[in-house]
Amino acid sequence: MLSLRTARLFVASADAGTLTAAAERLHVSQPAATKSLAQLEADLGGALFERAGRKLVLTRMGEALLPRARALLQQAEDLKSEAERWRSGEDGVLSVGAGPSVTYRLLPEAVARFYRAGRTVQLTIRAGAANALLDQVRRGALDLVAADMGEAEHDPALRVHALPEEGVAALVRPGHPALASAPPERFPLATATPPDRLARQPLPWGGERPGLVCDDFTVLALACAASDHILAAPHSVMDRLMAEHGLVPLPDTPSGLRLRPALIYRANAPQSAARDHLFDCFEAAARRA
Incomplete structure (x- = not known):
């Protein structure tokens, strides 16, 4: 039966020109190499080599199958290399x-x-x-x-x-009533923080439950730019949200919530x-x- 071991023997025999040299390359005994090559030819249903004394000459069948055997061995090496890259984290x-x-x-x-x-x-x-x-x-x-x-x-x-860790601050649209001293707790909250987390660590603005919950700050910012929602945002993203969506900070609204x-x-x-x-x-x- 064709296997990687017998494919290596086939290729080594073609390259070396004698079974003795092929056996030495593969570190097997000559009797074992002879037996394996004979079994491979029997399994394939034809001779791969003609014997001229000790020299091996490819038959037409051997010439046709040799490139496939080389490709099989290369695929096996590629498979090993890819597995190694997966293990080392360099691929996959x-x-x-x-x-x-x-x-x-x-x-x-x-x-x-x-x-x-x-x-x-x-x-x-x-x-x-x-x-x-x-x-x-x-x-x-x-x-x-x-x-x-x-x-x-x-x-x-x-x-x-x-x-x-980082804290959370409030952003609103320009002209928002909360900027003119309206109580911020009167206005709905827009947040990416889950409601159950807010129930344990409530914010000083917005109602008891958020009016808008979304895991995308761009969507939250767009909604707040067009409404009276108050956006709860991490300090580190405030500058970007203000620059990209025209929001402004709501002053004097410290929050104990820590992300x-x-x-x-x-x-x-x-x-x-x-x-x-x-x-x-x-x-x-x-x-x-």
Whole structure:
């Protein structure tokens, strides 16, 4: 039966010209090489070589099949090389989940740093709410989540690598009534923070429950630019939201809510050089934010 071992013997015999030399190259005995070649020819239903004394000469069938045998061996080497790249993190796919604030402020620079380092890994990015992303990383649908850690630090199935914390501020459209001393708690809140988290750490503006919850700050900003909603946004994204959407800060509204971004992955996940390097890229982006 044709196998990688017999394909190597076939190619080595054609290249060396004698079975003795082929056996030496492959570090097998000549009797074993003779037996394997005879079995291969029987399995293929024809002779691959004509024997002229000790010299081997390819038959027409052997000439036709030799390129295929070489291609088979090359594919096997390519398979080994690709597997090694996967193990070392230099190839394959890394599935990453990104929470709202991370997507807006850290993800672009982290990805740019990752590829500037020459990485060949394909990154698949899935943006969304932190809780939904954490469920996916627990199931193995994501390799890594970059988002507010929430309760993940208490989950023994997860590993949590904290990034610098940051506070939350309020943004509104120009001319918003709250800028003219109207009580900010009268106006609906627009936020990417889940309502259950706000119930534990309420903000000093907006009603008891948010009027708009979305995991995309661009959508939130567009809505607030056209309404009286008050946008709760991390400090690090305020300048961008103001520049791109014309929003202005709501003064004198301190918030005790702290966002705690983190890099999170399964505790039993295999080692990954690509994941570790992406960690470094997110940390570098966070230091610059």
